[in-house]
Amino acid sequence: MSVAVVDLQTFDAQVVKKYSDVIGAKLGGKAISCSDEFFAEASNLLAPKAPIRDKTRYTYQGAWYDGWETRRHNPEPADWVVIKVGVDSARIIGCEVDTAFFNGNQAPHVSVEATFVADGAVPDASTKWTTIIEKTACGPSMRQFFVRKDGLTDEFYNYVRLNMYPDGGIARFRLYGTPIPVLPEALSTVIDLANVTHGGVAIACSDEHFGTIANLLLPGRGIDMSDGWETTRSRTPGYADWVIVRLGTKAVIDKVVVDTAFFRGNFPDRIKVEAIAAADDQTAINSTSWTTIVPEQKAKADFEHEFEISDSPVYTHVKLYSIPDGGIKRLRVFAHRV
Structure with missing residues (x-):
């Protein structure tokens, strides 16, 4: 598995117009846990509207950012956030990572992992994760589009984990794929x-x-x-x-x-x-x-x-x-x- 970095026009034609953002807040996607969110909450990643910036706005922690931002000097290889997919489960084709307004404090690299947890449970320390978007470089204050070269994942997932190496900020995260719904057994059901x-x-x-x-x-x-x-x-x-x-x-x-x-x-x-x-x-x-x-x-x-x-x-x-x-x-x- 490898990742192609594409432009907006290509991503829109090959991904957005063929697949769905399966983690969006409007669809019910939710950030359920993270390693750190000292400066800005991880839930902002899934907000439906484009990120904004107010340079005059400060909080107790520091400058306000419309995104997810962790503290400096992370001793671990990466900060992470676990997200519940907004549909029953999905196969994944690619993602958008937007570092809008994070310039000098953006995430230098990201990767995406996924898992399927049955029976309404949530991921824990024993959960096995599969890499679906390998570690890829990110730039400052820009929308970046990553597509799996080998196409849709073979497996379907209901949780994903976004990693940023080693720390920093990301404004928005969109993950595209094909929902795998749980449909009624009877074909006659409308x-x-x-x-x-x-x-x-x-x-x-x-x-x-x-x-x-x-x-x-x-x-x-x-x-x-x-x-x-x-x-x-x-x-x-x-x-x-x-x-x-x-x-x-x-x-x-x-x-x-x-x-x-x-x-x-x-x-x-x-x-x-x-x-x-x-x-x-x-x-x-x-x-x-x-x-x-x-x-x-x-x-x-x-x-x-x-x-x-x-x-x-x-x-x-x-x-x-x-x-x-x-x-x-x-x-x-x-x-x-x-």
Whole structure:
């Protein structure tokens, strides 16, 4: 196993648009223990918003940082933080380590380890860890992207450990992979297969200026419109924004829910939903053979639009339209597997 260091554009195309951040706080990821967090708490690593800096702000410990920072002169090889994955378990492909505003006090090197602990237990001193991102150099105040050259891990994990050698600061940590959900045994059970916890992934869109498409697939309805999908205002007649979602598995669709929660003056004028059975993501993205399952119709502000789907064939992807533009909080695709 070795790691490729890639740029933002490559990481976005090869990782972000194909996989999910399985440790994000919005998904339920949580820092459960760490070696040290004297200057700044390890939980900041998983915060959904971009890090900020206030040079005028000081705490009892010293300068305030929006990230995880440990004290100097660590006698051990590395400081570490253990994080509970936000899904049942996941296979891992790569990560982002952001040292924003840590300059001179950044982590010089990092590595990532993972483990699976069964029956609701937590890692302890006897836990065996597997290296999934080998020790790699970090620079000051920058976003850095690491991808496993041998692809997704063969094993799936529910805990990860981020190590920084020997100490220092990291602002944000994102870990991408494929959720391995625990699904009902009965195929006839209807579940939301667009939800990221069930393997749904938003793979392409026309625009995500104010809010990312990954937000559409999060659990719950959030607390404000910051964690929805919102596009720029269009000025072209006949324009429509869109997003394509790969379902967690191929399925027969029973109901679609389009939620505009918190979007009250910037919701779409109209919405439409299409679906397709495609061999892979690129085929779906390039296809002109989509089937309309929710015809174009007026949308409402701050409202859960529910649409029953009858006589559905098997689909793998859905395409949601925001016409001509606007914000949508969540997309739910309730279906039963085949």
